[in-house]
Amino acid sequence: MLDRTDQEVLLTWYAEHGRSYPWRVTKDPYLVLIAAFMLQRTGVSQVMNVYPSFIARYPKFDALSRADPTELSSLLHALGRLNRLPQMLGLVKAIESEHGGTVPDTLEALDRLPGLGQYSARSVMCMAFGRPYIMLDPNSYRVANRAWGFLSAKARPHTDRSLITSLDAEVPEDDPRSFNLALLDIGSQICRQRKPRHDECPLAKRCKYLKEAHDGCAVCE
Ligand code: SF4
Incomplete structure (x- = not known):
């Protein structure tokens, strides 16, 4: 479950670091x-x-x-x-x-x-229409899974209707575009399948996966 801070972290990050393509600058x-x-x-x-x-x-x-x-x-x-x-x-x-x-x-x-x-x-x-629907692909699923613990038992989680419905509820109504694009960009550039770049990730301080990885870690204590 996300809170407003999670959403704001993503929106701020996207404003500074989001990738620009012609289809992202039109509605x-x-x-x-x-x-x-x-x-x-x-x-x-x-x-x-x-x-x-x-x-x-x-x-x-x-x-x-x-x-x-x-x-x-x-x-x-x-x-x-x-x-x-x-x-x-x-x-x-x-x-x-x-x-x-x-x-x-x-x-x-x-x-x-x-x-x-x-x-x-x-x-x-x-x-195009600014509606708060999640755009779930394998990259954004990986971020949602690692950062907040969203999980699907399906072989192709990004097609899991129940998960999609849960994530729809997390998309901010005031800027669904930037929220979704931030998740996609973080998933493809930073939270990669192998060797995720935690030190570059805006979600690092709030990430479940990272927190669990460091629980009990002698270096962190
Ligand atoms: S902190 Fe690491 S695991 Fe967590 S979302 Fe960012 S890159 Fe992924």
């Missing part, structure tokens, strides 16, 4: 959705090779809905996954036919869109 639902779509099973550096030129070519949903599939295919090709074109065409078609060309603003509707996973739907709700 435009379409631009956020495109990033969420591309980031599925694809590394940030690979997406950075595609995203800027993609949104320059298709800055609005309307432009994307009229895109030439061959041109679209060559742009998406750089993401390195063969099924991206049919997935994107399916996504565009569903937004057009079911939502009048507007990115839906409920988790239920985003969850139903083809080509968009649960994590991506949550990231659109948080990043």
Whole structure:
């Protein structure tokens, strides 16, 4: 269970140390959705090779809905996954036919869109619409597990619905974006699976894992 201090530590840390990407500095639902779509099973550096030129070519949903599939295919090709074109065409078609060309603003509707996973739907709700949903991936789960003891018995904890519901309650309503992005950045850069950098971590003073590691430690006593 987090308290306001935990949340403030994360928000302050993110303001100073958070990584900056084009999709993090916009709240435009379409631009956020495109990033969420591309980031599925694809590394940030690979997406950075595609995203800027993609949104320059298709800055609005309307432009994307009229895109030439061959041109679209060559742009998406750089993401390195063969099924991206049919997935994107399916996504565009569903937004057009079911939502009048507007990115839906409920988790239920985003969850139903083809080509968009649960994590991506949550990231659109948080990043575009400012809703306090946890964006739980393996990195942010590792931080939540080590720092505060959140635990899942599932083989893929970041898909555990019960855990996700518990963590939703911990996201601050006043700045869910920075909170989630801080967890993701700390998990990928600092609280790494092997050799976590405790000395660089803003949560070190409050971290359960670190406290337990030092309990009974002769050096610390
Ligand atoms: S103090 Fe160490 S274990 Fe705890 S959250 Fe930070 S990096 Fe992870």
